Amino acid sequence: MLEHFCECYSDLSGLIPCPVLGSITPLFIPNSRIRPIRWIGLCASLITFLYPPVPRIQFDPSTAKSQFVESLRWLPYENINLYMGIDGLSLFFVILTTFLIPICISVGWSGMRSYGKEYITASLIREFLMIAVFRMLDPLLFYVLPESVLIPMLCGAEHLIFAGIKLFLCRGLVHERRQIFLWIASFASFAVKVPMVPVHIWSPEAHVEAPTAGSVILAGILPKLGTHGFLRFSIPMFPEATLRSTPFIYTPSAIAIIYTPSTTSRQIDLKKIIAHSPVAHMNLVTIVRGEGSSSSFRALVGRPLQKPLAEKARRASLHSLRGSRTAHSWKSEGPYYLPNPSLRGTVVTILYGSGGNRRTPISGGESLALSNIQGIGGSIPPMSSHGPVPPALFLCVGVLYDRHKTRLARYYGGSVSTMPNLSTISFFSTLANMSSPGTSSFIGEFLILVGAFQRNSLVATLAALGMILGAAYSLWLYNRAVSGNFKPDFLHKFSDPIGREVSIFIPFLVGGATVR
């Protein structure tokens, strides 16, 4: 039994049953006995959280292939199978999901009186679905699962990607022009999730309406579904189209980076202000996806390009790409993955920092030819750092809301004199939000800008401008809520977070430091 358990633990098959079991068990306990339900939920999520070290140890960063693959023949005549696996990309997201769920459960610890069972069950089911999404390698199921994850609000645009996938499945190989159409379809669906600017409006609204735990998930994981989908499917499936349509990615991202911070200065709701920060962050990531696509494109060709020759080489590479694609169909190689092992290696090394060996300095000419690989590498750390940062901010607001039952910024002020611990924590979160050095966001943002600057200086300049605005609004928020005169007229309870609440925050501070 124990051996079987260990075996089950060492490959990742337990990662899905664990939350499922955790969500089923409370159903047999009457709702009046809230304590065992809570503990079962917490334990199930914690056990799930202990899984990621396993792949961390056993993970082989040198290969690009998905590891821990499980497959299940499902609809063989349509060539639809249940493929699950994990690679450098999805490993991080799985870790993030399993990290956030126990926190969500403990956030609602004392709040769940009447709906305790539903709360636990819903959280664990959500965890299961998200893990499944991140591990899913089959496009059809990848379409189905986010649909079922949550938020009917998002579903509209996903039918487009369904159409795209269907076409892709039928045709096998797609013509370049049609590729662009499909790319737009899939992009539309992912853009809603990210959210990019014309369709960002749902994000602040949803955050305001959601409870704290909901906001944590909403800010921590949901935007990553978009970027993850983009990296996993759009780029490998439609590389040429992605390369062609980089302006489509750049323009709304750059607009969003300027747009959202300036909107925040008009908001009065604490949560709404914070809700804009994921938008700006994730758009920074999409910039890299734009350029990452082209760098992955280069990586496909497998050699660095001389800058003056770029145009010529691009054409040549288009041909070579087509050649290689026709030679061996992707399907035969199994699940979809980023096509070049070195690129995958990049992604993985970023996560697990294989540092140490000295490098000879690059000479000037060579550096111009340096292929822009730090871009896509850089897009992973911001996503990863973005995981803990806005949830931490939301938790801070949640603590304030628990105390004072208002989210309007004007009622707050001088919290530092009564809540020094909370002020310290929110100061660190604010610093991380504006990605100042020493926090997890810094390296990611820096790498993004290094990459983006070489690809498109204007976009990088705008993105860096967003940095100023981001600092302005985060500090403004912090100053309004924390420093200044204390307002005893509005605030009556003066209890600093202790015990449970501080212990919720500690993993964020630790996680923020280690994630990079």
Added chain:
Amino acid sequence: MEYTYQYAWIIPFVPLPVPIAIGLGLLLVPTATKNLRRAWAFPSVFLLSIIMIFSADLAIRQIKGSPIYQYGWSWTINNDFSLEFGHLIDPLTSIMSILITTVGVMVLIYSDNYMSHDQGYLRFFAYMSFSNASMLGLVTSSNLIQIYLFWELVGMCSYLLIGFWFTRPIAANACQKAFVTNRVGDFGLLLGILGLYWITGSFEFRDLFEIVNNLIDNNGVNSLFLTLCASLLFVGAIAKSAQFPLHVWLPDAMEGPTPISALIHAATMVAAGIFLVARLFPLFTSIPYTLNLISLVGIITVPLGATLALAQRDIKRSLAYSTMSQLGYMMLALGMGSYRAALFHLIAHAYSKALLFLGSGSVIHSMEPIVGYSPDKSQNMALMGGLTKYIPITKLAFLLGTLSLCGIPPLACFWSKDEILNDSWLYSPIFAIIACFTAGLTAFYMFRVYLLTFEGNLNIHFQNYNGKKNSSLYSISLWGKKGTKTIKNKILFSKMNKKEKASLFSKKTYPIGGNLRNMMQPLITITQFTNKQTSQYPHESDDTMLLSLLTLVLLTFFVGYTGIPFDQFDILSKWLTPSINLLHTNSNNSLDWYEFVTNSILSVSIAYFGILIASLLYRPVYSSFHNFYLINSFVKMGPNRIFWDQTINVIYNWSYNRGYIDAFYAITLTRGIGGLAELTHFVDRQVIDGITNGVGVTSFFIGEWVKYIGGGRISSYIFLYLFYVSMFLVISNLLLSR
């Protein structure tokens, strides 16, 4: 000997245990940590003095002529991109680290006493040690990434320290202003770094310089782009060193405790901009346009800071503007290519200004029990005066600092400023005239501060007359940035309108009617006070504060001698030889006596002229009657007088309202961003929401409309059927007939 260099990486890490321990202690065991209290000051001073000795050792090695040392670890992110972290020990580093540690130790000792009654004593020491650590990290860093990293950390420390008394809304606003303004500079710095990385592919200084030089020689790079990148790097320096367009944060930064102003906003952090330009000097020298830009910014800042310092009431603000002006001198020197002069002035000014700030802190400390603990009162020079009697040692120290800053011979700033002025004559006569004129202005405003503070008699009766207005400002602006801004503006303008009477400048009209009263006043007030309470007099500060003051006095005295431009004395040139060799300039040929004396006579006489005017205008009348007659003769000069008055008023308004620059920024930038926010909010609410809602509403109306069609009336079905059939027939007929 190698070991010293090899382990130099430890420099920034040595002060770190203190803030970490304090932080953890305050989080985990608050009461025990707070009870220890002053025991925390000792380790921070101790650790910093270890660094001081260490860097003195490094400096001695550098003077003896050991090579530049660089050591790095590489952190490979992937095969193509790696970051190097390391340390670089060269003359510039050793100069800066000695500067930081000596001033830092003095300020820490000083602030043990200064902050002893403050609630945030521990927090203060944690912040201070952390800012020292990050500053040391900045000067020892060997590449641009590290520079950027520590640059931001230093900015963060400055934010924390300015907002140290965060419960005061003014301080909270000031620290936010400082951080955001610095962030604008960081934006430039970051873009510059990225651009240079694009051009050269390296973050590391020496590679960078070599590659850029090669590229320029081979015409391998667009010179416009290179100039742009270098200028962007310089923007970072502009913000950090409070140069012209981005200087607005420095005077507001005086909301922090005075030791902070001495250490961070006078000696070390604001020098970081100068340090950056000096560090990248080989890069800038190869791009002449950037050098011109640097000198231009410097020469704009020099008179601007000096004129803005003319009419400030707050003793620390006036010193802050003076700092800005002196930093402008250093920028000017760097822009002119005189590397050595700039660094020399950096050192000399740092010690003198730290001395002045600590002196002003002592003054404030002595004033606080009498006038109250609001900075509007305790730092207000209108309420001071005649402090010589009460705090003689502080007065001596302050006077020496003032003299040094004015450029009076044996003191530090004389040597350095003289060198800059000499070099400016060689560079451009216009710049030199402005610089010399500002040297006179410097002497004028510094003596104004000195005279208002220490001469005459105690003016605390002004409290009602002046303090009330300030306190009303203070109490009204409890909340809201916008609210404060408008209120501030209103008060400023109202003051501007009726200020002729309120101004300090108009002390010159005082003697006409007020001579007798002024003479009478001290007698009356003194007797009254002696009757009431003896404790109503300012007290001299405690020994530890005086100790650091006097040490800085010594440093101010002797630091000038390191750089006397004659062969046998010139330690500084020996020190800087490697860097100067790197620049391929042979500017270190020593002057001969004759040239030197003629130049220095000019500058000293300008300084004396400034002092003379200041003492004519501000010297209290009763102490010297002949001045009174002199002023009267000035005043009664006849028709010129109106013009003279108007000029003075214009200057006064300009200076008192900070050159209208802050107001301009408030109007354009803040409102601009507010407008942008309005616009985006409108787009969000109306356009984007409008589209989504519009789709919903449209479908609703379509449904409404369709509902009536399918209403179940047979007649309408028949009508529609016939209608469509006839339409179809008509169309098909038309098409067929063609």
